[in-house]
Amino acid sequence: MSSENAPFPGLSSTPRTTLRRHKERGSADRGDLYAILDAGLICHLGVVADGVPLVLPTAYGREGDTLYLHGSSANGALGAARDQQVCVTVTHMDGIVCARSVFNHSVNYRSAVVFGTATRVMDEDERWQALRVITDHLVPGRWAAARQPTRKEMAATMVLSLPLAEASVKIRTGMPVDEPEDLGLDVWAGVLPMTVAWAEPQPDPLLREEIPVPAHIRDAVQR
Numbered sequence: 001m002s003s004e005n006a007p008f009p010g011l012s013s014t015p016r017t018t019l020r021r022h023k024e025r026g027s028a029d030r031g032d033l034y035a036i037l038d039a040g041l042i043c044h045l046g047v048v049a050d051g052v053p054l055v056l057p058t059a060y061g062r063e064g065d066t067l068y069l070h071g072s073s074a075n076g077a078l079g080a081a082r083d084q085q086v087c088v089t090v091t092h093m094d095g096i097v098c099a100r101s102v103f104n105h106s107v108n109y110r111s112a113v114v115f116g117t118a119t120r121v122m123d124e125d126e127r128w129q130a131l132r133v134i135t136d137h138l139v140p141g142r143w144a145a146a147r148q149p150t151r152k153e154m155a156a157t158m159v160l161s162l163p164l165a166e167a168s169v170k171i172r173t174g175m176p177v178d179e180p181e182d183l184g185l186d187v188w189a190g191v192l193p194m195t196v197a198w199a200e201p202q203p204d205p206l207l208r209e210e211i212p213v214p215a216h217i218r219d220a221v222q223r
């Protein structure tokens with residue numbers, strides 16, 4: 001979905017999504033938000049459970065301006081998040097920025113923070129679609145290739161939706177920013193770039209020999 005057609009065009013700042021530190025690293029481009037979410041595989045879900053902050057990693061999927069999370073119906077964090085204010089973050093590390101001074105070391109990154117009320121999805125069609133979106137977000141094409149959930153498995157699964165209405169994006173790129181008086185030091189400075197790469201698929205030893213690595217798994221490795 002393009003930014004222009006989105007129900008929440010642009011990223012408008014609210015008091016809690018307004019960057020105070022390094023505002024120049026912020027982006028109000030909804031396309032940047034989508035790109036960060038779509039390139040990530042896991043998010044961190046922050047909730048207040050029994051008065052205590054709890055942040056847990058979890059898978060997710062995005063459809064348009066909705067973020068879907070899922071887990072066991074007995075999942076404590078998801079249960080605590082239901083109909084509550086939550087904060088979800090997605091982070092990509094792109095490199096370590098080595099400055100001449102320890103103080104000016106930094107990280108190149110793309111990150112998104114989403115605030116909102118998580119709602120438990122009850123409609124069976126939407127739950128099914130949300131689970132498909134989450135599955136295909138991890139490995140495109142996997143939903144159609146694998147056995148579909150049974151009614152019992154669906155009943156054991158909780159799905160939450162979070163609107164992408166209140167979010168911030170922050171991106172750091174480039175070289176270290178050293179103090180002018182440090183530029184002459186005999187200290188190496190620069191960026192240690194970082195990428196996440198897929199490796200060769202490892203077939204389950206219990207897999208029947210005649211089943212080859214399917215195209216969607218090969219494609220996932222090429223991502």
Ligand SMILES: Cc1cc2nc3c(=O)[nH]c(=O)nc-3n(C[C@H](O)[C@H](O)[C@H](O)COP(=O)(O)OP(=O)(O)OC[C@H]3O[C@@H](n4cnc5c(N)ncnc54)[C@H](O)[C@@H]3O)c2cc1C
Binds near residue numbers: 016022
């Ligand atoms: C991988 C990584 C490592 C980092 N390491 C450090 C570190 O060691 N020390 C450090 O001080 N900072 C670090 N940062 C930056 C950190 O995320 C904060 O942006 C920064 O600390 C400012 O915090 P603040 O509470 O003053 O932000 P404020 O600018 O006051 O935050 C206000 C609002 O801006 C938005 N916002 C703030 N930061 C981000 C973000 N990163 N992404 C998206 N939205 C954001 C949120 O909506 C937040 O509620 C790191 C960031 C990343 C991605």
